[in-house]
Structure formats: structure tokens, C-alpha cells
Amino acid sequence: MDCSGCGDRVRAFARLLRPAVRGGPLVRRSDRLEAWVLIVLGAVVAIAFAAGWEASTLILLAGLDRSVRKLLDAGRHRTWARRWARLDATRNASGHKRERSAPAVAGGAAFRAVANSQPESYRAIGRDPRGGGRQLGGLMDRIRRGETDWAGWLRRWDAQQEGYVARREARFAAMLDVAARLLPASFVALDLACGPGSVSQRLLGRFPEARVIAVDIDPVMLEVGRGALGTGGGRLRWIEADLASSDWVGLLGGARVDAAFSSTALHWLEPAALIRLYGDLSRVLPSGGLFLNADHLPFGPELPTFADLSDRALDEQWSDSEFAARGIETAEQWWEAFADEPAAASMLEQRRARFAGKRRPETRLDLDAHVAALRDAGFREAGTVWQELSNRVLLAVR
Numbered sequence: 001m002d003c004s005g006c007g008d009r010v011r012a013f014a015r016l017l018r019p020a021v022r023g024g025p026l027v028r029r030s031d032r033l034e035a036w037v038l039i040v041l042g043a044v045v046a047i048a049f050a051a052g053w054e055a056s057t058l059i060l061l062a063g064l065d066r067s068v069r070k071l072l073d074a075g076r077h078r079t080w081a082r083r084w085a086r087l088d089a090t091r092n093a094s095g096h097k098r099e100r101s102a103p104a105v106a107g108g109a110a111f112r113a114v115a116n117s118q119p120e121s122y123r124a125i126g127r128d129p130r131g132g133g134r135q136l137g138g139l140m141d142r143i144r145r146g147e148t149d150w151a152g153w154l155r156r157w158d159a160q161q162e163g164y165v166a167r168r169e170a171r172f173a174a175m176l177d178v179a180a181r182l183l184p185a186s187f188v189a190l191d192l193a194c195g196p197g198s199v200s201q202r203l204l205g206r207f208p209e210a211r212v213i214a215v216d217i218d219p220v221m222l223e224v225g226r227g228a229l230g231t232g233g234g235r236l237r238w239i240e241a242d243l244a245s246s247d248w249v250g251l252l253g254g255a256r257v258d259a260a261f262s263s264t265a266l267h268w269l270e271p272a273a274l275i276r277l278y279g280d281l282s283r284v285l286p287s288g289g290l291f292l293n294a295d296h297l298p299f300g301p302e303l304p305t306f307a308d309l310s311d312r313a314l315d316e317q318w319s320d321s322e323f324a325a326r327g328i329e330t331a332e333q334w335w336e337a338f339a340d341e342p343a344a345a346s347m348l349e350q351r352r353a354r355f356a357g358k359r360r361p362e363t364r365l366d367l368d369a370h371v372a373a374l375r376d377a378g379f380r381e382a383g384t385v386w387q388e389l390s391n392r393v394l395l396a397v398r
């Protein structure tokens with residue numbers, strides 16, 4: 001059995017498991033438990049290898065594979081997906097030939113070593129004996145092939161965004177409740193500055209007859225969204241566009257749009273660009289069409305105590321110590337982790353090019369300025385429908 005580089009893989013594996021075994025503020029109990037399960041199963045497999053029990057080893061590997069699949073499929077696999085992928089990088093660095101179309105993680109290298117000598121048995125391991133292998137082991141299969149766990153990245157995105165937006169799910173629900181009451185069952189919605197598609201996903205989930213057009217400037221966000229949600233069964237379309245220019249309207253190709261949604265995003269636009277966007281939306285939406293914007297929309301200068309209260313709450317909520325205490329990673333940590341993905345390098349390059357020259361605006365419109373700008377743009381009503389300090393959902397009716 002070819003096991004050149006096994007030592008490196010074992011050391012890499014140990015290095016990756018160490019943080020989970022030791023624990024810490026960012027490591028959940030479930031991850032620690034999984035780490036120990038892997039260690040115990042890994043040790044048994046190693047002993048079987050050492051003893052030359054080929055048949056038993058295959059059975060144990062099958063068990064390990066199923067156990068890992070089960071744990072990952074149980075929905076707690078975000079950290080593990082990253083660790084498996086990192087092991088792959090280590091394996092490549094340790095001199096193994098990289099197979100571009102089907103690179104395996106280090107764990108997978110052991111599977112392949114067995115596969116080379118026992119192809120039939122290996123194929124049998126790859127299949128789920130209960131016949132649900134494709135679905136049940138989907139994640140492990142993808143990871144073993146070196147593919148990215150896009151759904152995992154989306155879930156992880158949502159988890160870190162919850163650190164920035166208190167009661168984010170309640171805020172999404174408030175937007176969808178408005179849509180349920182004011183829109184027909186079948187509607188077309190825009191998800192503006194969609195990121196990896198959190199709003200789109202919830203819209204498609206709640207409204208089975210709805211269609212969504214998700215727009216964002218960031219090729220990485222769009223790739224994560226496409227990977228995780230695909231076309232939503234033909235109901236979801238992705239558009240790469242800069243909302244700071246009106247060109248995005250042309251990219252809709254004249255599609256009918258009944259409503260526009262946005263979450264935690266439009267503060268990235270300079271006030272002049274945002275006012276232009278409101279004008280674009282007013283032209284795209286029909287009379288009675290809805291715009292629902294969930295974001296931090298600050299209190300104006302006539303409410304200094306409110307503004308101070310809100311700023312203080314946000315300073316506290318957004319502090320590193322608060323993220324650590326809640327066991328939530330920051331957006332920076334998400335991007336750092338994503339950069340380790342084998343597929344990330346070229347995407348991040350494109351991302352840098354798309355954002356070249358863009359900066360976070362220094363001024364933000366306050367709530368009253370948003371309302372005034374929407375009315376000037378042609379919306380007949382605009383106001384808050386959900387609020388927690390400056391964290392709000394603004395509804396505008398065309």
C-alpha cells in the first residue's frame with residue numbers, strides 16, 4: 001500500500017484537530033465531540049493498517065466515512081469542511097501529484113491508496129449501502145473530489161452576519177410578512193446587493209410561486225450564491241452589476257418586477273448613488289410595487305439621544321470581544337477562511353478588480369433622508385415597518 005507522505009498527513013491532521021480538541025471561545029461543544037470521534041476512529045484505522053488487516057481496514061474506513069458523513073450532514077460541518085479542505089492543501093504540499101479535476105483531501109488520499117489496490121472494494125465503500133449514497137454522502141463526496149461546499153459557505157455567511165444584525169431572522173421574517181400581505185402569490189422580486197443570496201433563499205422558500213433576480217457587484221458572493229442555491233429550480237437568476245450605476249436596469253432585460261428587497265447592503269452606496277438607485281427602482285417597479293430595505297438606518301440630528309443610544313448598542317454588539325463571547329466569526333474571519341478554498345484565488349482576484357477604487361461612504365443618509373429621497377423618486381408612501389433602535393425594515397410603496 002502506497003503511504004508515502006502519510007507522516008505529513010497525520011501531523012497535518014493532528015494540527016487541524018488540536019484547536020477543536022482543546023476548545024476555546026470559537027469552538028463549539030459539538031465540534032469538540034466530532035474531533036474526538038474522528039481521533040478514536042482514526043486511531044482504530046491506523047492500528048488496522050499497521051497490522052495489515054486489509055479487509056478489516058476497508059470495513060473500518062467505510063465506518064469512518066459514514067461517521068464523518070453523518071456528522072457533516074447533521075449540519076455542523078462548517079468548520080470541518082474547511083479542515084478537510086486544508087488537509088488537501090497539505091497533501092499537495094507534501095509532494096503528491098495534484099489531480100486538478102478530482103483532487104482529494106488527505107483523508108481521501110488514504111481512500112485512494114486503498115482504491116488503487118482494491119478498486120472494487122473502494123467503489124463499494126463510495127456507495128451508500130442503504131442506497132441513499134448520493135444524497136447522504138453528498139458533502140463528503142464533494143469534499144473528496146476537492147469541490148467547494150457552497151451551501152456550507154452560505155450557512156457560515158449567515159452565521160457571521162447574525163453578529164452584525166441583531167435578530168436578523170426576525171428582520172427577514174418581517175420583510176416576508178409584508179410581502180405575504182401585500183403581494184399576490186406569484187411575484188417577481190429583486191434581491192439588491194444580494195451577497196450569497198440570503199434574502200433570495202428565504203423568499204424562494206416562503207413563496208413557492210415567486211421568482212427572484214439577485215443582483216450584486218461581487219463575483220465571489222455571486223459564486224457562493226450560485227453554488228449554494230443554483231437557479232432555485234429555475235426561479236432564481238443572478239446578475240453581476242454595480243448598483244451605483246444605472247446600467248443594472250438594462251441587465252434585467254425588461255423583466256417584470258413587482259418588488260425589490262435588500263438587506264444590510266445599501267449603506268455601501270454613496271448618498272448620490274443611493275438616490276439615483278431609488279430613481280431607478282421607481283422606474284422599474286409598477287404602481288403599487290414594493291421596496292423593502294432592511295438595514296441600519298440612523299436616527300437624524302433631531303434625535304441625538306436616540307442616535308447615541310443606538311450607536312452605543314452597536315459599538316458593543318460589533319466589538320471583537322462580543323463576537324468572541326458569542327462564538328461568532330467576524331466578516332473578516334469569514335473572508336480569511338474563504339481565501340483558503342482551493343477555488344478562491346482567481347475569484348478573489350476578480351473581486352479586487354471589481355472593488356478597485358470603491359470605498360465605504362463616509363456619510364450615511366438618516367431615516368428621514370431615505371424617506372424624503374424615496375418620495376422624491378416617486379414612491380407614494382415610505383416608512384418603518386420593523387425596528388430595533390436603528391436596525392429597521394423600511395417599506396416604500398410605489
Ligand SMILES: C[S@@+](CC[C@H](N)C(=O)[O-])C[C@H]1O[C@@H](n2cnc3c(N)ncnc32)[C@H](O)[C@@H]1O
Nearest residue numbers: 193194195198216217218242243244263265268
Ligand atoms: C453585508 S453584504 C449583505 C449581503 C446580503 N444582502 C445579506 O444580507 O447577507 C453587502 C453586499 O453589498 C454588495 N454591494 C456593495 N456595494 C455594491 C454595489 N455598488 N453594487 C452591488 N452590490 C454591492 C456587496 O458585494 C455585498 O454582497
